[in-house]
Amino acid sequence: MIPRTLIFLIAPIAALNASAQTFEPVSPAFRIEETIASYRGADSLDYLAFPAIVRASETEVLISYKRGRSHARDLGASLEIIRVDLGSGDTIQSPIQLGIPNEIMQMGEWIRFPDGSLATYIDAQTVDAKGQHTRTGLVRALFQPEGSEFGELERVGLIDGVEYGYLFDSATVDKRVYALVMTFEYLAGGRRSVDSLYTDDNGVTWQFQKNLSAEFGDIRINESSLHPFEDGFIVATRGYDNQQRLHRVDRAFNLIHETNLTEETPAIAAYMGRPRIFTYQNKFFLIGRNWRTPDRQTPMELGLVRFDPNDLTVEAQFVLDNAEQGKVTDGYYPCPLIFNTDSGDRLNVFDYRAFLGNAPDIVRFQFDASEFLD
Numbered sequence: 001m002i003p004r005t006l007i008f009l010i011a012p013i014a015a016l017n018a019s020a021q022t023f024e025p026v027s028p029a030f031r032i033e034e035t036i037a038s039y040r041g042a043d044s045l046d047y048l049a050f051p052a053i054v055r056a057s058e059t060e061v062l063i064s065y066k067r068g069r070s071h072a073r074d075l076g077a078s079l080e081i082i083r084v085d086l087g088s089g090d091t092i093q094s095p096i097q098l099g100i101p102n103e104i105m106q107m108g109e110w111i112r113f114p115d116g117s118l119a120t121y122i123d124a125q126t127v128d129a130k131g132q133h134t135r136t137g138l139v140r141a142l143f144q145p146e147g148s149e150f151g152e153l154e155r156v157g158l159i160d161g162v163e164y165g166y167l168f169d170s171a172t173v174d175k176r177v178y179a180l181v182m183t184f185e186y187l188a189g190g191r192r193s194v195d196s197l198y199t200d201d202n203g204v205t206w207q208f209q210k211n212l213s214a215e216f217g218d219i220r221i222n223e224s225s226l227h228p229f230e231d232g233f234i235v236a237t238r239g240y241d242n243q244q245r246l247h248r249v250d251r252a253f254n255l256i257h258e259t260n261l262t263e264e265t266p267a268i269a270a271y272m273g274r275p276r277i278f279t280y281q282n283k284f285f286l287i288g289r290n291w292r293t294p295d296r297q298t299p300m301e302l303g304l305v306r307f308d309p310n311d312l313t314v315e316a317q318f319v320l321d322n323a324e325q326g327k328v329t330d331g332y333y334p335c336p337l338i339f340n341t342d343s344g345d346r347l348n349v350f351d352y353r354a355f356l357g358n359a360p361d362i363v364r365f366q367f368d369a370s371e372f373l374d
Contacts, residue, residue, distance in 0.1 A: 024267065024317070025267050025303065025317045025318055025319040025323075026316070026317070026318050026319070027318065027319050027320075027323045028318060028320065028367045028368065028371045028372070029368070029371060030367060030368040030371065031320075031365060031366070031367055032365070032366040032367075033321075033363060033364070033365050033366075034089050034363065034364050034366075035361050035362070035363055036063065036082075036084060036089060036091070036350070036361075036362045036363060036364050037063075037065070037080075037082065037091070037361065037362040038361045038362075039358070039359035039360065039361060040361075044069060045067050045068055045069060045076070045077070045078075046067075046069075046359045047066070047067070047068045047069050047070055047071070047074065047077075047359045047360065048065050048066070048067060048080075048352060048359065048360055048361060048362050049065060049066045049068070049071065049330070049333070049352045049360050050065055050066050050106065050107050050108075050274075050333050050352065051063055051064065051065040051333065051335055051350050051351060051352055051362055052064050052065075052107070052108050052109050052110055052120075052335055053110070053335040053337065053350050054110035054112060054118065055112075055337070056083060059085060059086050059087060060083055060084065060085055060086060060092070061083070061084050061086060061337070061350075062081060062082070062083055062084075062110070062118075062143075063081065063082050063083075063084055063350060063362065064079050064080065064081045064108040064110070064120055065079070065080055065108075065352065065362055066078070066079060066080070066104075066105060066106060066107070066108075067079075067080040067097070068104065071330055072104075072106070072125075072133050073104070073127050073131065073132075073133050074104060075102055075103065075104055075126070075127055076099070076101075076102070076103075076104070077099070077104045077105055077106070078097040078098060078099035078105050079097070079098045079099065079105035079108045079120065079122055080095050080096070080097050081095065081096040081097075081098070081108075081120070081150075082095050082096075083148075086339050086348065087341075089364060093148060096149060096150060098120070098122070098141055098150060098153055099153075100124060100139070100153060102126065103124050103125065103126050103136060104124070104125040104126065104127075104133065105122050105123075105124060106122075106123040106124070106125050106133075107122065107123040107166065108120045108121065108122045108123075109121050109122075109167045109168065109169070109170070111167075111170045111177060111179070111203065112172075113172075113177060113199075113202035113203055114172060114174075114175045114177070114202060115202045117142065117143075117202055117203070118142070118143040119140050119141065119142050119143065119203055120140065120141055120143070120150070121138055121139070121140045121156070121167040122138070122139045122140065122141070122153070123135065123138070123165060123166040123167070124136045124137060124138065124139045124165075125165075134184075134186060135165030135166065135184050135186075135187060136165075137155050137156070137157070137163050137164075137165065137187065138155070138156040138163070138164045138165055138166070138167060138181070139153045139154060139155055139156065140153070140154060140156055140203075141153050141154070156206075158188055159197060159206045159207070159208060160207070160208040161188065161189055162183050162187070162188060162189030162191075162195075162208065163183065163187040163188040163189060164181040164182065164183045164187070164195075164197075165182060165183060165184050165187060166181065166182040167179055167180070167181045167182075168180045168181065168182065168194070168223055168224050168225060169224065169225045169226055169276065170226075171226050171227060171228050171233065173228055173251075175200065176198050176199070176200050177198065177199050177202075177203070178196060178197070178198045178209075178226065178233070179196070179197050179198070179199075179206075180194055180195070180196060180197075180212070180224045180225070180226055180235070181194070181195055181197055182194050182195075182222065182224075183195065191211075192213075192220070193211045193212070193213035193214065194211075194212045194213055194221050194222070194224050194237070195208060195209070195210065195211050195212060196209040196210045196212060196226075196253045197209060209252065209253060210252065210253035210254075212224070212235065212237070212247075212253060215249075215253060215254070215255055216237065216245070216247055216255060216258065219237075219239055219240075219241065219245075220239065220240040220241065221237040221238060221239050221240065222237075222238050222239075222240060223237075223238040223273065223274050223275060224236060224237045224238065224275070225275050225276045225277045225286075226277065227277040227278065227279065227284070229248070229284075229309045231250060231251055232248065232249050232250040232251050232253075232256065233248075233249050233251075233253070234246060234247070234248055234249075234277055234284065234309050234312075235247040235248075235249055235253075236272075236275040236276075236277050236286055236288075237275075238271040238272060238273065238274075238275055238288075239271055242262070242270045242271055242294065243260055243262045243263070243270075243271060244260070244261045244262045244268055244270070244271045244272045244275065244288075245258055245259065245260050245261065245262075246258060246259050246261060246286070246307065246312045248309070248310075248312060257311070257312060258312065259311075259312040259313070261286075261305070261314065264314070265305070265314050265317065267290075267292055267303075267317055268290055268291075268303070268305070268317075269291055269292055269293050269294045269296075270290075270291045270293075270294055270296050272286065272288030272289060272290050272303060273288050273289030273290075273300075273332060273333065274288055274289060274332070274333035274334070275287070275288035276288065276334060276335065276336065278336045278337075280338055280345075280347070280369055280372070280373075281369075281373055283306055283372070283373060284306065284307055284308070284309045285304060285305065285306050285307070285336075285372065286304070286305045286307060287302070287303070287304045287305075287320075287334045287336055287349070288302075288303060288332065288333075288334065289301075289302065289303070289331070289332035289333065289334075290302070290303030290319075290332075298325060299322060299325045299326060299327060299328050300322065300328055300331065300332055301319050301320075301321060301322040301323065301325070301328075301332070302319070302320040302321035302322060302331075302332045302334060302349070302351065302365075303317070303318070303319060303320070304317070304318040304319075304320055304372065305317050305318075306318075306372060316372070318372065320334075320349060320365060320367065321351075321353070321365060326355070327355060327356050328353060328354065328355060329354050329355065329356060329357050329358075330352070330353075330354040330360055331351060331352050331353035331354055331360055332351055332352075332353065333351065333352060334349045334350070334351045335349065335350040335351065336348065336349050337350075338369055339366075344368060344369070344370065345368075345369040345370065346366045346367065346368065346369060347366070347367040347368075347369040347372065348364060348365070348366055349364065349365045349366075349367075350362070350363070350364050351363055351364075351365065
């Protein structure tokens with residue numbers, strides 16, 4: 001049994017500075033922290049990172065994460081998948097591992113399709129002659145719930161003449177699934193961009209919709225997230241220019257309005273790593289890895305922003321982990337969900353985190369969700 005650490009914070013560390021009309025990050029008063037999977041005592045493949053989650057039932061989640069040797073360039077790293085009981089935090093199924101010989105299963109992302117089928121889409125990589133990681137083409141595996149196992153890994157292949165490498169996020173509207181996926185200049189298609197794709201047949205085929213890097217002003221972007229809003233979406237993008245942006249788009253991903261959070265929010269000084277958008281009680285939130293200084297010399301923290309989806313202005317900002325600015329050396333690709341308990345709604349955040357250069361653990365934080373509404 002993996003030991004769990006329970007931490008209850010008594011009071012916020014900061015408050016709103018109303019006169020300056022800026023939001024100082026606040027730490028929630030209630031927090032529980034626990035280790036879901038630990039690198040301690042593991043073999044050489046002890047670097048656990050980049051979790052992704054999907055609900056398996058009302059009380060269970062499937063969690064995937066990389067099991068490798070380092071943050072990147074670790075040939076042979078696999079995607080490990082466990083099933084976790086949300087109430088107890090216990091792992092209730094033996095781990096499943098997906099991999100390709102001499103490749104790296106760097107990131108997995110789940111999609112639940114309208115017909116109920118479930119797939120994981122994996123950012124498959126290798127290492128070139130110069131020691132740099134390169135994508136080998138997006139792969140996926142279908143989950144077979146009757147056997148609690150996965151089918152064979154398969155390449156997604158060309159989509160309108162383009163091969164993609166890294167799927168970030170998806171959203172379902174009616175029976176259509178939209179996804180944000182990145183392609184790279186050395187893959188078929190010959191460009192580096194984040195594109196919106198859609199499928200009407202539960203992932204059997206995908207169609208190209210929009211080059212978002214071009215639509216948002218020919219900016220170079222990487223990790224992105226989307227969430228439906230009215231007749232379109234809110235999209236969050238992490239820029240190679242060290243900027244974090246929010247964009248409001250229509251259903252065809254034509255730009256309506258955008259804002260630069262890095263320029264307009266003093267306590268966001270760079271991009272937010274692996275940003276994800278979610279909603280609770282009709283409020284919109286952006287969660288991700290945050291830095292307080294533009295050179296990223298201050299330690300990273302797990303940040304949360306509540307924003308107005310109409311004008312994309314910040315309403316409140318929170319620090320969910322490392323408010324103390326401790327030596328967190330890797331972490332914070334968060335996966336949020338709301339879980340109802342007898343004590344009320346809990347914001348659950350599954351993440352990874354490493355201290356002092358050690359390998360990371362897979363962790364879960366729980367918060368009183370009502371604290372983020374006021």
